Amino acid sequence: MTGYRVWAPSGLPEVAPGDDLAKLIAAAEPGLADGDVLLVTSKIVSKAEGRIVRAADREAAIDAETVRVVARRGPLRIVENRQGLVMAAAGVDASNTAEGTVLLLPEDPDAAARAIRAGLREALGVTVGVIVTDTFGRPWRAGLTDVAIGAAGVRVLDDLRGGTDAHGNPLSATVVATADELASAGDLIKGKASGLPVAVVRGLPHVVTDAAEQGEGARAMVRSARDDMFRLGTSEAVREALTLRRTVRAFTDEPVDPGSVRRAVAAAVTAPAPHHTTPWRFVLLESAESRLRLLDAMRDAWIADLRRDGKSEESIAKRVRRGDVLRNAPYLAVPCLVMDGSHAYGDARRDAAEREMFVVATGAGVQNFLVALAGERLGSAWVSSTMFCRDVVREVLDLPAHWDPMGAVAIGHPAQEPPARPAREAGAFIEVR
Numbered sequence: 001m002t003g004y005r006v007w008a009p010s011g012l013p014e015v016a017p018g019d020d021l022a023k024l025i026a027a028a029e030p031g032l033a034d035g036d037v038l039l040v041t042s043k044i045v046s047k048a049e050g051r052i053v054r055a056a057d058r059e060a061a062i063d064a065e066t067v068r069v070v071a072r073r074g075p076l077r078i079v080e081n082r083q084g085l086v087m088a089a090a091g092v093d094a095s096n097t098a099e100g101t102v103l104l105l106p107e108d109p110d111a112a113a114r115a116i117r118a119g120l121r122e123a124l125g126v127t128v129g130v131i132v133t134d135t136f137g138r139p140w141r142a143g144l145t146d147v148a149i150g151a152a153g154v155r156v157l158d159d160l161r162g163g164t165d166a167h168g169n170p171l172s173a174t175v176v177a178t179a180d181e182l183a184s185a186g187d188l189i190k191g192k193a194s195g196l197p198v199a200v201v202r203g204l205p206h207v208v209t210d211a212a213e214q215g216e217g218a219r220a221m222v223r224s225a226r227d228d229m230f231r232l233g234t235s236e237a238v239r240e241a242l243t244l245r246r247t248v249r250a251f252t253d254e255p256v257d258p259g260s261v262r263r264a265v266a267a268a269v270t271a272p273a274p275h276h277t278t279p280w281r282f283v284l285l286e287s288a289e290s291r292l293r294l295l296d297a298m299r300d301a302w303i304a305d306l307r308r309d310g311k312s313e314e315s316i317a318k319r320v321r322r323g324d325v326l327r328n329a330p331y332l333a334v335p336c337l338v339m340d341g342s343h344a345y346g347d348a349r350r351d352a353a354e355r356e357m358f359v360v361a362t363g364a365g366v367q368n369f370l371v372a373l374a375g376e377r378l379g380s381a382w383v384s385s386t387m388f389c390r391d392v393v394r395e396v397l398d399l400p401a402h403w404d405p406m407g408a409v410a411i412g413h414p415a416q417e418p419p420a421r422p423a424r425e426a427g428a429f430i431e432v433r
Contacts, residue, residue, distance in 0.1 A: 004203030008189040008196035015197075017050035021112075022119020025198055032120060035205030037129040039186035041197040042105055042149060043096045045112045045132055051104040058092055058102050065090035065104060071233020078233060083109060084222045085149060087136055096197075106132065109150025110217035117152040121211065129154035129208040132218070133183040139230060146187035148179035151218040153209045178207055179218055243421060245371045248379025249325045251412030256331040258286055260376040261411065267372035268335075271364035274357045277341035280365040283397055283405075285332040290397075294334075295327050297396045301389040325381050329410035334386055334393065335369065336403040337362040362406055369409065379414035382407050 009029035015021070021044060032038070046052070053061050068080040081090040083105060091105035106112045113130040120128055132150030137143075148156060156179035160171045186199035209215050225231060232240055265282045273279050285291045299320055306316045326332060339358055345351050366382060373380045386393045386405035393405040 002203075004201055006185050006189050006199055006201050008186075008194070008199045010196060012044075012197060015044040015047040017048065017052070019048045020119065021045065021048050022116050022123055025116070026120055026123040028198070029200060030124065032124055032126050032128055032200065033202065034127045035202070035208050036126070037131060037154060037182055037201040037204065037208060038116070038120070039131050039133055039146075039183060039190070039199040039201065040113070040116060041096075041146075041190060042091075042109065042132050042134040043093070043103055044197045045106040045109070045150075046103045047097070049106055049112070051106065052097065052101050053104065055094060055100050055102050058089075058094070061092050061102065061104060062090045065092060069236070070231070071236055073233075081105065083149065084219060085134075087134075091134060105134065106150065110152065110219055111150075113150040113152035113217070114214055117214075127153070127208065127211045129215075131179050131183055131186075133186065135187075146183040146190075148177075148183045148218040148221065151179050151216075152214050153211075154179055154182070154215050155207050155209065156216055156218055156221055158207075177221060179221065182207070241371050241375055244374040245367075246374070246379070246418040246421065247381045248412070248414045248418060249381055249410075250415040251329055251379060251410070252415050253330065254413040256378065256411055256413070257376075258284070260378060261331065261333065261373070264369050264372035264376060264378075267375075268365045268369035271361060271368050273361040273365075274354075275341050275343070277358075277361075279338055279340070279358045279361050281336040281338055281403055282369070283334040283336060283399065285334070291327075291332050294332070294393065294396050295323065297392050298385055298389055299323060301392045302385070305388070323383070323385060326383055326385070326408055326410050329381075329412050331411040333369070333409040333411060334397065335362065335366050335406050335409065336399065337406050338403055340402075359406075366406065366409070373409075373411060377413075378411055379418075381410040383410065 009025075011028040012024055015024065021040070025038065025040075026032070062077065062079070065081045066077070066079040067082055069077060070080060070086055071078040076088065078086065078088055079090050080086050083091075085091065085105070092102050094102045097103045109132040113132050117128060117130040120126060120130075130152045131148045131154055133146040134149045135144050136147045138145070156177070158176040158178045160174040160176065163171045165171060182201055182204075185201060189199045190196045261284060268282065269278060269280050271280070285294065302320060302323070303316055306319060311319070337358060339355070342354050342358055345354065370380050370382060384407045386408050390405050393399070394401065394403065399405075
């Protein structure tokens with residue numbers, strides 16, 4: 001029979017700034033043994049570090065502890081704090097502290113765990129693991145639980161990938177958050193209002209490292225930005241998606257998943273359109289042959305236009321090179337405008353306005369398409385060239401006569417991250433009446 005015990009020692013005094021937590025814990029639980037795991041509520045670490053501010057300064061404290069706002073709903077902010085943790089209010093908390101004050105999280109929870117571990121070894125001669133815990137909400141789950149925000153001497157993650165389960169099935173994605181499981185087990189004993197800020201787990205010595213090895217620390221459990229599929233809240237993600245849409249002119253050789261482009265088309269055709277019409281068509285050039293045939297024909301038409309304009313051969317060659325962004329892209333799409341369902345008024349002014357209305361709707365669809373491609377982590381560049389040789393494009397691609405090509409979109413995996421976009425002040429583009 002296997003198992004473990006969890007208990008919470010009583011007798012710890014109220015912690016004050018400057019207190020030595022290892023000495024206080026050693027006095028309250030002198031029976032600690034090698035292989036035990038000590039779970040320490042972050043509140044007492046914060047108090048010992050003097051991380052106490054006036055409650056009136058709470059919003060300023062949250063601002064100071066925030067690195068990035070993840071989501072905001074009314075006064076509630078979910079943020080990434082200076083410790084790399086994503087949590088409500090940066091971990092600034094008014095519970096278990098004197099009235100009129102709030103607590104900040106420990107300055108460096110991993111360092112605090114290492115200090116407690118070293119202090120207990122000095123005081124009691126034991127090798128234990130130490131986890132600093134704090135209370136978190138979790139995406140997709142109601143309720144709160146304790147998780148590890150600092151650790152020393154604990155194998156915080158148990159990577160089972162490469163092994164097999166009891167039925168011999170390969171494990172390809174299983175990494176167990178051991179430190180979080182221990183933290184939540186201790187929370188069942190400590191509670192939130194019991195005045196028991198420390199718990200001990202005994203019977204799991206395999207999760208504790210030897211005296212000379214501190215382990216990775218709880219920072220290893222924080223998902224990197226690249227691996228975080230839910231980095232932003234809903235409204236924040238919508239705004240961020242618009243800024244992620246950048247013109248990309250250099251691509252890698254990595255193939256483009258046609259399914260990603262089709263999902264982008266599905267987003268494109270949700271754009272507003274006049275008269276309940278669907279004025280968008282997207283021609284997807286998925287073969288190198290079709291792309292080359294189109295681009296060669298467009299190049300020849302462009303050269304003919306430039307020669308009629310009297311441009312020199314040197315100037316023509318320079319201008320034609322601008323089309324290399326399309327030629328070097330691994331995937332092309334040609335958005336087209338169709339006027340099916342448009343109204344014919346019989347006078348030039350209103351007929352011109354009707355067409356402009358459809359053109360604007362097509363532009364909205366193209367913007368949706370580009371933004372959705374960015375959401376698929378694909379780069380794109382919208383190039384207007386097909387609009388200058390529509391007959392050529394229709395002939396080469398065998399398109400109906402009433403389809404009007406509205407440029408071409410080069411698509412691929414970006415060869416490098418685009419440079420930061422300078423901020424634009426919205427007021428420069430606004431007139432209020």
